[in-house]
Amino acid sequence: MRMTFTKPILAVALIAAGLQPAMGQCAASKDGTIGWSTPTFAKMIDVDMTALENTFIGTDGSQQADGSDTFSDDRLGEVYKTGTLLTPIYGIDGNPNGVKWPIQYYNAAFAPTQVTSALAKMATNPNSVSKYGDPCWDNSYVISGHTYKPEKPGFIEFCKRGALASAPGVSRQGYIVIPHIPHVEVLQWYFSSTSWLRGMKVDIKYGDGDWEPLRWMPTAFQKGPYTGFSEQGYQLEQVIGEDDISLRFKVWDGGDVTDPDTGEIAKIGLGPTPLTTSQVVRIHTIRIFSDVIPTEAPSVGIAQNTVSKISIYKSGKDVVLSSEADVDIYSIDGKIVSSSLNTKKVDLSNLSSGIYIVKAKVADGSVSNVKIAL
Structure with missing residues (x-):
């Protein structure tokens, strides 16, 4: 089984152009490599967010898509919808x-005319x-390394809500899946949120395998600065x-990443789980480059909630699960x-120090993969 992960690399310090923060210098970003290249391959998919049918009522x-942080369940189906949309293949x-x-798409809202939260705030307050009030996080897109903006309006927003008390095993957190792309050379995407320090996950599936992490941008509940520019994007x-690649874009629902400064696992994502409320995340751009152009689309059904129903965490030398499952531990x-x-519970005391992958499969077939450090 292939297990590949992208480690964040240390980015340069982000200094506000012409600004001197009170504390002297802006903190270094831990978000890894940022920005797009110019691929030499054909741009096979370029999702046009302006062509979506609007469900945004903010x-x-x-604001988030339903116009308020006071969420009502009737917004599922009204604002956040589930189904399948079609996007053109380019030759x-x-x-x-x-x-x-x-x-x-699962519990996703469509906003074809809306811009990022940063741009919306700047329209009414140029000093946003x-x-x-920290100029290191200026919303005007002048901070070095973060001057890019979405090229046009429009985004897909994912519902941030977890499970209901009446259905504790069913997450309402939103996501989208692009299934079984014949060949992917380069993926480019742009995401944002309604405030800073809000992250997302992009997972990958090879053929009919399991979902694996591709690029995780963590919500910084406990350690930062990660995703400090999520409002700007x-x-x-x-x-x-x-x-044969499938891609999944979803809200940050917990997990660990490697701190590029120390090489240690940063316990930053302990707040949300797939079954608890997370944070709003939006996709503004999805581009896929390839030298293999499909001439026939796959046949797929409506998206189902395949979010794992199990939580996994490390306690001392044990891996502890929220419910019984079949568990495999993989080396890196x-x-x-x-x-x-x-x-x-799985005893890990006989394993040497290092990075491991925990794969847990529950009775209904849903699978969760978590990276841990010993």
Whole structure:
């Protein structure tokens, strides 16, 4: 089984152009490589967010899609919808070739005319900042390394809500899936939120395998600065170069990432889980580059809630699960080092220090993958 992960790398210090923060210097970003290249491959998919059918009822992009933090369940189906949309496939010549590729969405809202929260706030307050008056987090897109903006309006917003008390095993957190793309060389995407320090996950599936992390941008509940510019948005790119790829974009629902300063696991995502309320996240751009242009689209059904129903965390030398599951532990190079059936706890005391992947599968077939450090 292939297990690949992208480690964040240390970015340069982000200094506000012409500004001198009271504390002297802006903190270094831990978000890793940011920005787009100019791929030499054909731009096969370029999702046009302006063509979406509007479900956004907020005043502007500074509000979440349902217009308030007071969420009502009737907004599911009214604002946040579930289904499949179709996006054109572009040929080598840059023109649509007549094929429409499916994008499955679950509890997603469409805002074809809205801009980022930062731009919406700047329209009424040119001095808007994302972090309590700190010029390091200016909303005007002048901070070095963060001057890019979405090229046009429009986004897909994911519902941030977890499970209901009446259905504790069913998450309402939103996501989208682009299934079984014949070949992906480069993925480019742009995401934002309604405030700073709000993250998201992009997962990848090879063929009919399990979902694995591709690029995780964590919500900084306990350690930062991660995703400090989420209100302004992030322009991100991943080189993949593989066949039969599915991609999933979702809200940050917990997990660990490697701190690029120390090489240690940063316990930053302990706040949300797939079954608790997270934070708003939006996708403004999705572009896929490839040298393989499909001539026929896959047949898919309506997106289903495949979010894992199990929470996994490390306690001392044990891995503890919220419910019984079959558990495999993988070394970082993809080798199985431990297997257990129908358990809620796995003893890791016999394993050497390092990074491991915990894969837990519950009775209904849903799977959760979590990275841990010993």
